[in-house]
Amino acid sequence: MEKKIRLLKAIEQDARANITDLATVIKESAEATQSILDELESQQIICGYHTVINWDKTSEDPVSAFIEVSATPERERGYDRVAKQIYSYSEVGSLYLISGDAEFLVLIEGKTMREVADFVSKKLAPIKGVTATKTQFVLKKYKVDGMVLEESGKSQKREILTP
Amino acid sequence: MNYRFSDTLKNLPGSVLSRLISLADSLEDVVSLGVGEPDFDTPWPIRAESIYHLENGDTFYSPTRGFLELRQQIANYLNRRFGLSYDPETEVMCTVGGSQGIDLVFRCLINPGDEVLIPQPGYMAYEPCAVLSGAKVVPVLLKEENGFKLKAEELKKAITDKSKILVLNFPGNPTGGVMTKEDYLPLVDLIIKHDLLVVSDEIYGELSYNVPHYSIALIPEIRDRVILLSGFSKTFSMTGWRLGYLCAAKELIDNFAMVSGNMIICTPTITQYGGIVAMRDCDKEIPRMKASFLKRRDLILSGLEQIGLPCCKPEGAFYVFPNIKQFGLSSADFCAQLIQRERLVLCPGSAFGAAGEGYVRCSYSYSKPEIQEALKRLGRFVSWLRENK
CATH class of the missing domain: 3.30.70.920 (Lrp/AsnC effector binding domain/regulation of amino acid metabolism (RAM) domain)
Structure with missing residues (x-):
């Protein structure tokens, strides 16, 4: 179950994450990861994939x-x-x-x-x-499904090359 | 005007970065994988705590070693995360980032002519800090074929009767190399036999991907020879806050604190309040950042493979260090031409010592689209080099 939870958290953050990335997160093969996803979908634990749009x-x-x-x-x-x-x-x-x-x-x-x-x-x-x-x-x-839609007044710029 | 600078400055290695920065500054649409800092915002609870204390007017000097509460939280954190045991009252002190720690240790321990063993390729500030304190720098080779780990045979070659300090940095900048307990054990006899002190810079300790981070300070026989140096910058994305710490035997910390008090009086008080919250409440932020870096590491590694740049798989930090020897260019020239042709900034390996020549450092502390764009530009540049060889 612990692996399933990690997988769910990863896909909740990024519904478009590819299967290889997800497999890395749970340290399983891509095939095994896909079959866990299929199972979660059939159990309606994963109910859909949506996009946060501003x-x-x-x-x-x-x-x-x-x-x-x-x-x-x-x-x-x-x-x-x-x-x-x-x-x-x-x-x-x-x-x-x-x-x-x-x-x-x-x-x-x-x-x-x-x-x-x-x-x-x-x-x-x-x-x-x-x-x-x-x-x-x-x-x-301002924030939808854990995503900040627009940071106000953010002006910080990183340096181009640092040690 | 003759400013009569210290003679020591003449012995400092020149900065290869400034030339590249000016090159890039003159161009538009520049993409960089050159920055050695996380790209996350500092977690909000940390910022909120410092804002609260700033508004409250808590802006006075603080103890030279740092607030005791912060030192307690640092000791708790090190114990909880890595199994280390330090007495917060006598064996822990705060510094202005890890950088001041490096400077402080060398200032306090080096006599003219003492030799400092610095693994290379290695973080570029070790050498200047050692030279400024009067040390002779002796490079110890980290080889690509060894996964950029420090091997006892390489250390043995570099040790002389003047060797005093061994610097370690695992997970490392720029290679991403890590060391396990098994990797450290063969070094222990050499360290004891030659009476070396070890400065272990573990600033990337939380970013070890496949094996849990192991601190050399956990080895009981050499625990009191190890000066553990770390900070908040990489773990909690707090680079600009300049907050680090040293952990070592009481006698060492007493002397470091005495010198630090004269150098800086204290680390910035406002940042220490945020630091307490980071150490106490923010463990949950670490896996999120780590998972994000791991994804990006795999993205950049697969991109480099497609381009045909061999690269040792880094197991820690957020850098890859591909080998560019096939092109017969110095790493500085490679990077300069890359900026001019493709407006892409990478860090030349030679900035990390002579042993870094033939490599470039790419930070993957950038968004996925930025990494993808950088890989596209790097791929075009490499194709052009191959066609025009």
Whole structure:
């Protein structure tokens, strides 16, 4: 398991790491590393490979929002049915059941604020069991999935040749 | 104006680097694999601690040996990571980077004419520091075919009745060579028989890839002959902070501290606060950096192989030291032409002593795209050399 954890940490840092690099990390052959990866995928421990993109630097300008959703639990099913109703929408990027005042935290991305607002009012709020929503728009992303998107005020330059 | 410089300066080896730096400075779009420092930011908790103390106005002189808390943390770290045992009160002191440690040791131990045994190719500051203290430098050859390890037969050849200090640097700059316990054991009798002191520069100790780092100070018979020299620069990416340390027998440290107090009063107080956090809380940063270096080592090694430059596989530090003897050029000329033709900066092997001639040092403390671009330029240059031989 220790090797699997090391492999998972390495691939979490760099989803594009090639098999030879990963094999070096866990000190296994490339073939053995590939078969561990296949196993982790089939067990849905590895659920997908994604890229961290700083959309602010592109011509696209998507709008992100965190939405706190209050909901009523259901007999025998707890929050699972409501959760499924929420995460089944393709606009929902992430969904978490949380402690605190609200029950869920939804991360959604839309093209415009209007689109996000429409999603909340027309799709999310009407779900049976949802009692309230509170939308917080993201103004700027500093760090996503462990990656700093842009260092501010960094001016340091290394020397060209040192001992 | 005749400034009447010290005669000793005339004996210093000239710097081959300054010429290359001016060459590169005059060009645009220069790529460098020339820097001997990690490319990570200093871990945030270390910076935050020093910022806190800076804001708090903790900017006064501190004890010459360094804060006791820092020395305790250094002793704990060395014990935890390498199994070494030093008394923080009497056997540990801080220095301004590892560099001051080198200077200090030679100043305190050398009498005119004493010989210092310096393995070569080796870090370029040992020789000038030894010469400035009045020593005669005697090179000890590290051979490529031995994986740039120090062999007893080479040491034996260099020892005379004036030999006083043996310098060691494993994992080493510029070769990346490492020494295991088994590699050190054949040296022990020679060290004792010739009454040598050992300065073991273990600044790259955390960057040993395939075997755990072994300190020569762990060998009980010579423990009190070994002056362990290390620092924070390479382990915690703190090169600009200038914080290092010496560990040795009490009598040695007492004298080093006495001289250091007159030289520098103390190591910068603000950096020491960060150093405490580095030693106490930042072990978890080390494997992350090490894994990243290892990946880049393999990238550059495979690139060099494709180009056709033979290179001993380095087991430590963050340098590769490929052999360029096939081109019949001095390493300084190779590097100068490389800058002019391809705007790529490498460090000539001759900067690391005569035994480094015929090699160039490439640091892989650069991003993957930078290494790939450098390999592309180096490959083009090597093809051009072959076509125009």
